[in-house]
Amino acid sequence: MxxxxxxxxxxxxxxxxxxxxxxxxxxxxxxxxxxxxxxxxxxxxxxxxxxxxxxxxxxxADGRGRLVSFTRQHVAPPGFEAPLALGVVELVEGPRLLAGLPGDAAPSLDATVELTAVEYDADYDRRDRSGRPFFAARIVE
Amino acid sequence: MRIGGATLTTLKNEYGARLSTPSGLVVAVHPIGRGMTVPVSVRYIERSRSCGANSIRRPFAPAGQNSTRRGGAVKPPRAQVRAGDRHVPTPHVAGVATLPNGEYDAPERDLALRVALDALEAADCPAGALDGIYMPKPRPWTAQGLFSTLLTNLLGARPRRTVEVYTGGTSGGTAFRTAVADLRAGRAERALVLAVERTSTVETADYFGYVLSLFDREFAAPAGPSIPAVYAASARRYCHDRDVDRSTLAEVVVKNRANGAANPRGLFEESVTVEGVLDARPIAEPLGLYECPAPCDGAAALVLAADGDPPDGAVSVVGVGGRHAASHLLGPRDGPLYALPAVEGAVDAALTDAGIDAAADLDLLEPYAPFPHVEAALTEAVGLFDRGAGAAACARGATATDGAHPVSPSGGCLGRGHPAMVTPLLNYAAAVRQLRGTAPAPLQVPGARTALTTTEHGHVDGATAAVFRRGSA
Structure with missing residues (x-):
């Protein structure tokens, strides 16, 4: 700490x-x-x-969490490719966050996910965080 | 569909659906005083049966000269509640005006003037007698800035206070609560609350840019969410945890679309079926097109008065409340994704304020519920039904206009169309019309005396509530 x-x-x-x-x-x-x-x-x-x-x-953080819920967004903001899979993740430490769900794995409620750093490739102006990696949730089971 | 001489047109909503909608302008030119003309032909003037010319002692007196605090031979406000040594007046609704939801070609200024003047005329209240003007700050794509100042000048008003507030979907509720607080505190005797919105003018990219800006721009917006996406997430979790089928939840949409189709001020003329809801184009799974509210243009105004004894039968604002949860679009920190602590807190405060024991004692609800699981969960959160039983209660007719607990008889966000800045005022207007007995005939709740309205913003992060009552407390 x-x-x-x-x-x-x-x-x-x-x-x-x-x-x-x-x-x-x-x-x-x-x-x-x-x-x-x-x-x-x-x-x-x-x-x-x-x-x-x-x-x-x-x-x-441990980096692992539970997929509290998820959606596939069929209308995505400009700069993002639809459909766009998003998950609400509850980390093992407790906090909840929003994260993309890359890959083809079919999500299911309460699946175990792992946060990973990913290269940010969406055309969204992150201002002074531009060029930094972002994070996504990978389904592990 | 024709509404008040309006012409038919179609528009695409943000999801690409084609909608039938009234285009209410350019049919006739209607003079609105001081030589100005506004091409608005659709008028819905409703005079309060409780507030005629006699209720304003000096109707053309400058604001404040009727005030009891300025001395003179004026009688004190009606005392219904005693707070310390001061009598707290109960505001009543002296005038209401709304434009039908749809698509309008005229600028926001003209829509706002139309409803403001209609509401003032209904209240027999000249603009010069207003003490306060309260409104949501129009959203960023509105070309006109400093809107309340423009309006104040055009109306020739000289209020002691103007308020433009932005708190997302609760903006209208926050403006309304601020007006009520000023009236109760004696800071104002006559208040104009109004709202206007044209979503038809915003480009899709600009709209999504605005929506992304609502999320935490450092830690959430870069993932690319939309508002339907977070509601889709809570809908999925709600259905799972409460063992509710999406088809049962669809009954909320079917009920609200049927109500909205019977509402001549609504956006849609057609109802939908459960199958139609389930088969609709997906927006954010599991939510389809009809499970999402349709943005549109609209405007509404209310004149609230606390300037003396309201005549018999007046509709009064007897309770207000508000609450914000420690949350920002991803559910409360200490509850499930679909929990509604802000609504629970706001409604509890408003009911307590009104001296009403339980929501079940009310005659109807006009909630701000933009997605079906929100309405179902809200009816559970306020205690009308057991947890998880809200959608089934709707399916069996318990929330229909003739049910035990009518909910959204106007159609609400899903059935009436959703100009988000205006929706809170549309709910107030719908409640007032119900209590006056002037709701559209098939939607009138017989003998209704009390109504609860709510607003919310974000992902139900913040909420307000207001209770209306016909007749004396």
């Missing part, structure tokens, strides 16, 4: 979420954990959404 950056201390040092993207480059998926109540949460922010305290830290 590493300390979360106190963005108030040095706003010139970069964005609060920089460590997440730096870790994802190395295929590591970071979450946040509250040192007070031990809530693990995502997206990362300098405050615990459970207890409201700000003593939070980066922790590395």
């Amino acid at each position: 590493t300390a979360g950056r106190d963005w108030r201390a040095d706003p010139e040092a970069g964005q609060y979420t920089d460590p997440f993207w730096d870790a994802l480059e190395a295929d590591r998926f970071l979450l946040h954990r509250c040192r007070d109540c031990e809530e693990t949460f995502f997206p990362p922010a300098p405050v615990c959404p459970r207890c409201g305290r700000t003593d939070v830290a980066w922790v590395e």
